[in-house]
Amino acid sequence: MCMIDKERGLWIYNKMNEIRDFEETAWTLFTENKLRGSVHLYTGEEAVAASVCAQLSDEDYIASTHRGHGHCIAKGAELDKALAELMGKATGYCKGRSGSMHIADFSKGNLGANAIVGGGIPIATGGGLAIKLQKRANVSVAFFGDGASNQGTFHESINMAAVWKLPVIYVCENNQFGMTVPVWQSTSVENISDRAAGYGIAGETVDGNDVAAVYEAFARAKARALAGEGPTLLECKTYRWRGHWTGDPEVYRARKDVERWKETKDPIKLFGAYLIKNKLATRKELDEIQAAVADKMAKATDFAVNSPEPDPAHVLDDVFYEG
Template sequence: MMISRERKEWIYKTMNRIRCFELKAQSLFEQNKLRGSVHLYVGQEAIAATVCSLLRDDDYITSTHRGHGHCIAKGATLDKAMAELMGKATGYCKGRGGSMHIADFTKGNLGANAIVGGGIPIATGAALAAKLRGSDQVAVSFFGDGASNQGTFHESLNLASVWKLPAIYICENNYYAISVPVTQSTSVEDISVRGTAYSMPGFTVDGNDVSDIYEVVEQAIKRAREGKGPSLIECKTYRYLGHWLGDPQPYRSRDEIEFWKQNKDPIKRMREFMLECGEFTSEELDQIEQAAAKEAEDAAEFALNSPDPDPATLLEDVFYEEEQ
């Protein structure tokens, strides 16, 4: 798979920005400086970074409760994202959305969603809107293995196929829906085979391998832009941390977690791939990693120093007021 040097660099930068952001969010949470709980994307960074590297600003995404990575990959700045997690007025949603509801319409990010499977029909609707307008925009829905068993998944794929919508459904199968192993909740070994029931291509890829993801997503986007309809892509991956911070994780072993960290880490694998390509030096990749770490630290400082929302603005943005 031929990926340009510039795109490899963008993907690697984005993966590191996501990882550093999430680890900093974990640290702030443990210091009791975040509002509410957070669900972190550590270990799954290759998916959001690779998929969004192939999208335009006017393409759409919908996200999940584990959505920081998608938001960042679709163009969110770390400072405003961190401010949103901390409930600050300088956040993307003025501190009112928090971790699970970040949105930025200027970048096509229609929002994270705390409802399991809630983003799937929203992306389907965005794809329908794009088709009705006659544009070549695409809509991508990110969701987990648990959401593939929701009615919204099946209803959306059915209509997307009937109407040949420019939708791409990305299932991030990290093997656990909260604490339930996918083998105990899902009737098929590969979720991608469900695409067959709705007359659309279904692919299962290594969700921790940038090249594997890139090739299939590029094909799906091309198909969607050409009016040939939707695709279902299952990315098998793994989250290193609990379902939420504080999750005791009795449902899996430390050995299992360490195996993924040591053998399948997406950032480590991407770094090795970039060095093997001969287009990057270790020093260049070190600089990318250091820049991402600094950006996350700066984002935390920005958020910590940002004001809380003014109570007087409580009802702003709640009701639509038509301009006279």
């Protein structure tokens, strides 16, 4: 039985296209030297963030990663303010101070992206502890990559969440590479979710480019968390289309492998076909969504490019707490 209805399906499809267009715009702006520094793009992994966040409210938490634009957008970030933040503009979410890797919006339950590999995992665990202490029917989600699963923060956080049965869902986006190192060279288990057994919690591995698979697995994990059964380790096997960062020469992987993933495992194309097959959408509806997103992204780009630079007079604003 299909768990995704028409309304939810179209929301996910729209959000996936927003993420894809945002990331490709960021890439273009970087190549045109209009975007400061480097960015870590989420292109090709859109199914994970959209499928997970489709089941979250503003009262649920997420903690993100250095490759976090997709998570932020799926959790409610507006394209214009997010792009302005990447460009270091005063109109960005954090007034241009966070750049690409630290966007946060507490009003949407986004506890922030994090440039430190594995840094968001204990933050999400803390969110889960807060939810339990406040006796709220919500969950906290930690997004992280395969490389972060080898960090101490991963093991310590999951052990704590397991002992205290916290409502935390650990979502590992296994995109096959930790920077330039393939997962099989750095990780002792075939499936990262196998490590769940060491903490006595549920673990599951799914195709991270299959929206329905991710959606249903996360729904099971959320149900366990809300029932007081504690955390779940959910591994979503996916693939990033671009390098680790925008300046990555990508000498560590074959181009034919990248092109194969693009041609056969594009999550947006796969989910579009799923929606049509299950009579949840027509081709016309999907084309209209893509056109509307492209128009929205164009307006967001115009907003960000033409936004003002931060005023140096306010450099110390928000640095010190004055409570």
